[in-house]
Amino acid sequence: MRLFPILSVALVPVLLSGCVASKIVTAPFRAAGTVVETAVDATTQTQSEREEDLGRKVLAERKKQRDLCLDEAQNKQERRNCKEAYERDD
Known part of the structure; x- marks a missing residue:
């Protein structure tokens, strides 16, 4: 009974094309990177912003x-x- 979920998870990358599978795998890391970049950008201030x-x-x-x-x-x-x-x- 537990074999089915494990097997289905293992077969997902095989059933999907390499491009789609790579996007699914890398999506969480890209989202995390975007959040970090946005947070850093929100906390930094350019020279023109300081002057304003x-x-x-x-x-x-x-x-x-x-x-x-x-x-x-x-x-x-x-x-x-x-x-x-x-x-x-x-």
């Missing part, structure tokens, strides 16, 4: 400074000066 992140941080900090300047302004002229000082960030 830094640029976003700098712009966010300047926006905070502008908002603080506008909040502390006591008249229209001071608000206008704040807007002019940070107008390139809009």
